[in-house]
Amino acid sequence: MSLILYDLAAADSERRFSPYCWRVRLAIEHKGLPVETIPWRFTDKEAIAFSGQGRVPVLVDSQTTIAGSWKVANHLEQKYPERPSLFGGASGQALARFVESWSDTVLMPAMLPLIITDIFAHLHERDREYFRSSREQRLGMTLEQVGTNRENRVGDFRRILGPLRTTLKMQTFLGGEAPNYGDYIAFGAFMWARSVSPFKIVENDDPISEWRGRMLERFEVASNSPGYDS
């Protein structure tokens, strides 16, 4: 039986833009497991009420329901140990948490202003009011104010990418010669941007851009997904 993944979708139900869902989607690919994804919108709270909370990713694996990207990744690793490892052991799993912490507290907060108006433009109509009011309350300003002047701010964003860039100058993937869950965490953020935004967030000759290209080449589920190759 296929896994079932509730996956955040834009107005176009094939356009999937959650960075957290992308982490899980690629982890499922890594494990080589069949999956059926169900397009979900922010306001479809009832559809995932069975998970005991209101956000995606939500994974249903037979009788088990798991919510949250880290918990889903752990579930996959534990339940399918005979398939390629996401972490390469306990040490790698612990260190992937540092990549997650950096992505959640540095990378994505810095990326958000560059793409927030593009996110809004792609939302399903029924999600727009929810997205605008929840984000404007959290950020203390309008979406348009958050997203203003991105041409001048992208330089700061690119500087913030230093640790990712330095690592990718030394090796092909965060996971070394092949991607692991560390790559899926960081790449999830770039899929977030790719799915909704034509804005160029990294230069073509940036090692990060080259890594992004290798990831897209490796994962058709990512490269065939609606998005902007900027």
Place this chain on the structure above:
Amino acid sequence: MSLILYDLAAADSERRFSPYCWRVRLAIEHKGLPVETIPWRFTDKEAIAFSGQGRVPVLVDSQTTIAGSWKVANHLEQKYPERPSLFGGASGQALARFVESWSDTVLMPAMLPLIITDIFAHLHERDREYFRSSREQRLGMTLEQVGTNRENRVGDFRRILGPLRTTLKMQTFLGGEAPNYGDYIAFGAFMWARSVSPFKIVENDDPISEWRGRMLERFEVASNSPGYDS
């Protein structure tokens, strides 16, 4: 036969303050290997000329000489595979590079201004002119200018520690339940500060401070080393 480690020393030859040497010193402890450390100063270029370069750490392991902390850690891992692993496999080793990249490009550059005048004050007399002129040229200002106003700048430093803090809220060490080379990389920076500076760089109730305490408790080579417990 003991390993021999050339280790950066202050005026007091027992005071060891290189963050890169600390990475290696703790990696050697992790492996449980005997080591003899040789105090070395910045200007002792001739003493390590046999290594083909002019910086420490330099490790001599029987007939083999290795320079640079990452290369030394790799040497230890490959040559002593029967001893506790520093990385827990190839995935962990690759992800440790991200911790290294963050430490080298974010953590240590942000820490340097907070401790630079304390570093200078502890240097051996014969290192002072070298340190001052090389650092002032690199940084484009005097040491005193770099180090000015640290009381007001420490807040920015603490914010920069976000990814480390977030990780250490979730687990005991960067390596999980026990420290691995990721911990030695980041903790090396805190040993750099501890060895020379009474300035309080993290608050007592910061999860990072608690982790630093656990590391000091676990590694007597660190806690018994001359320094400031601020």
